[in-house]
Amino acid sequence: MGTEETRLVVLRGNSASGKSSIAAGVREKFGRNLAVVGQDNLRRTVLRERDRPGAANIGLIGSVARYALDHGFHVVVEGILYADRYGDMLQDLVREHRGVTRCYYLDIPFEETLARHATKPDPQYLAQVTEQHLRDWFRERDLLPGGMESVIDAASTLDETVQRILRDTGLDQVSPVDR
Template sequence: MPDLIILRGNSASGKSTLALELQRALGPGTANVGQDHLRRVILREHDVPDGDNITFIADAVRSCLRLGYTTILEGILYSPHYGTMLRRLLAEHPGTTHVFYLDVPLDETLRRHELKPMTVPASKLREWYHRLDLLGVEGEITVDGSPGLPEVLAVLLDGIGPVTAPQQALDPDRFV
């Protein structure tokens, strides 16, 4: 049974970079479902309550899990908009689940945004920032996202432990 890993946090908390490194560390047979890609790139939808992306994200996660992939879902995933969907995914998944919230102070997210190619005004980032937007689910872990990537990745890998790759992941010609 594949693991379901949910990685949440504010903008510029390191979620996307961390999810990519986590996917690499867990190896073939690990899927990385990014909220921003599905919502902003594929659907071009704003983050609104009851947006179409919410169902789309849930369906993508379910599909990856059904195929046997350990699945990482990463994004801000603001709980008033996504909480019901996330809790449903967690409740219906018969395998192991891991929920991490990256806690990064507002000042650090503002600093990190200055390094990104996409510029968002600081006033907008302050508006979006929600300190500890937790889901309140069993086993949810708040991780200090301020240290460097290797330290935060080590915390996640320690919390997740070993995962089992699906049978198709054993084919070295199939995966990058």
């Protein structure tokens, strides 16, 4: 799947760990021809589905990432993506991708998660997603098996993390394609 020139980034972590901001930052720095495949968008918006084992969004995330890679897009797959539910799909993507692939896990302590959550700009979302929700969803170091992820801790700033991903994947050396 994809080509030797395409890049695949998997970006995982707990709610409010910075995944969506990092994905947006990578896209902003890189430019066009980079697809962001967001778990929240596909699961909550497109399917309006709960996050459960075997749910339809798991396959949809994999299909959208494959489609984009097969059409020459670089791809960032981002979401909580619990290892026990999404791990097989993510491992298949990593194994089958012919280009450069890098996986990252944002290891952010719960207290920092609360602080980051409080900075979200959507007051309706903040009212709906409470501290108890965040506690219920939080999983300590929910890493994929086999050491396939680089762990990024809370000390890494948004810009540092974006720059690291661009460097690690070689996207900082690739020109975007204006589609």
